[in-house]
Amino acid sequence: MAIDVTALRAHFPSLDHGLAFFDGPGGTQTPRPVGEAIAETLTGPLSNRGTISPSELNAERSVTEFRAAYADLLNMPADAIVHGRSATQLTYDTARVLARGWGAGDEIVVSRLDHDCNVRPWVQAAEHAGATVRWIEIEPETAELDLESYERVLSPRTRLVAVTAASNVLGTKPPLRRIADRAHEVGALLYVDGVHYAAHHLVDVPALGADLFVCSPYKFLGPHCAVLTGAPEVLESLRPDKLLPSPDTVPERFEFGTLPYEILAGARAAVDFLAAVDPGAGTSRRERLTSSLGSLHAHELALRTRLEEGIRGLGDAVTLHSKAQDRTPTLLMTLEGRDPREAQIHLAARSVLATAGQFYAYEPFTALKLEGPALRVGLAPYNTADEVDRLLEGLADFLRPTT
Structure with missing residues (x-):
């Protein structure tokens, strides 16, 4: 319709x-419903998360509803939804953790098509670890990703491939499933910058083949924040530095300090707003x-x-x-x-x-x-x-x- x-x-x-x-x-x-959700949550009653008072329960609800909404948006489990301040912050955090296992002889593949937030964190992490950076080139005549150059740089030494789902300037959408399958054939992880893609398409992270996927709600009518998701076994394998008393369960393991409950409420409201634009006969939010x-x-x-x-x-x-x-x-x-x-x-x-x-x-x-x-x-x-x-x-x- x-x-x-x-x-x-x-x-x-x-x-x-x-x-x-x-x-x-x-x-x-x-849209107004997003702003209203932020204001209503922020003006409370609101406390840190808990299970006793109404203010604690409001905070807990904002977190639970946020994770459920982005699970539906990205077709992922709710306990695989991580909040972050920005895609850049989440990518840097992830790169630092993954790079602990890299060393001389390992190779990281990045692309000339990408926003720098999905390039520099990996390049810098590889440099610190002594790993080698390989590049997927662009075909200037078509603004397409040069998949022949991708084949040339892949090897059994490849540990990670980082690529965008859609260029933030050219709009180019590379064939992610093909890229993912080849990365997995050599035993590499695929990290996907989905910031621009998620603004224009329904995301299905498993179908795309991404092991880790990041997007930003403020690109699709929400507040300024970001979301990281990934295969549960991949998230479980990552061990970031954390405060000793803080939770060590996924996804809280990756979220440092008190969450911005009002921002989570606004991000959830953006998903609900999108779902209501032309819902058809659907019963589930997905x-x-x-x-x-x-x-x-x-x-x-x-x-x-x-x-x-x-x-x-x-x-x-x-x-x-x-x-x-x-x-x-x-x-x-x-x-x-x-x-x-x-x-x-x-x-x-x-x-x-x-x-x-x-x-x-x-x-x-x-x-x-x-x-x-x-x-x-x-x-x-x-x-x-x-x-x-x-x-x-x-x-x-x-x-x-x-x-």
């Missing part, structure tokens, strides 16, 4: 300001998410098609670098002879928000020989066809020669 975009947008107070947000890849706008996210994907794909057709109409003045066959509705572009930062300013004056920068995508920018910033346009569930047209009109006006 087609989603009711007008009804959807009514839940977002920030949209009342007339701004057209195409900066979703950096963080989406937040079924409702499947229907709703399928409809949202169709909506975003239709807008992406409209946007790309409009960009092609601008001619050679715009170079579109997002060219992969399978990709998200996120487009990276450069403008012939023009500074993308000036384009951002021009569009912002029209209340259209699209950001210029490198977006922590150091390796993709280097591989594509993009020396300066580029303009990134990302679609989100609340975007409309009229907003796409406003963006295209603003770009056309910016590119129009002046006399």
Whole structure:
């Protein structure tokens, strides 16, 4: 079914300001139910987790409901859901623990397609451990991951492969199942950055073949935090440093200090909001998410098609670098002879928000020989066809020669 975009947008107070947000890849706008869940939890009654007082039980409930929601979203067990401040923090923590078992002769594989949060933690951990780093390259002509280079770097010495499920700048979605199967054939773990992917697709971590998977709720209508999940046997094998009195059970083993109960409540509310967009006849939350996210994907794909057709109409003045066959509705572009930062300013004056920068995508920018910033346009569930047209009109006006 087609989603009711007008009804959807009514839940977002920030949209009342007339701004057209195409900066979703950096963080989406937040619907009112998410903010209300945060405020209601924070204003309590609220204490540290416990089993006696109402305030303790409220804290306990926020944790339990958070884990259950993300278990449904990611198709994983609830006791395999770990909260973190950010995907970068969770990846650094995981890299430090895994690297304790690495040494000379071991090899770690990372990709030129990835956001730096799924590159530098592994590169630095490998350097500290004396392990060797190998690279999966990008095919510049297609913006696809070069799977032949992946085959060349895999070996029985490979301990871990780190790769994105979707590029945060190019949108490219590499064939994760194929990558996972080959990693497992040589005995390596697969760590997947799913931050951008989870913003646009229903995630099924076991089906993707990921041993460890990280995503960030603030990319899909939630508050600023991150979630790590993984195969239970993998999580159980990891032994991070921890305070002596703190729990040693999974997932609490990986969560340091008092959890932000209000943030967990907001993150749970974001999942429930997504599940209610177009729930179909589903009875379970996972079924409702499947229907709703399928409809949202169709909506975003239709807008992406409209946007790309409009960009092609601008001619050679715009170079579109997002060219992969399978990709998200996120487009990276450069403008012939023009500074993308000036384009951002021009569009912002029209209340259209699209950001210029490198977006922590150091390796993709280097591989594509993009020396300066580029303009990134990302679609989100609340975007409309009229907003796409406003963006295209603003770009056309910016590119129009002046006399």
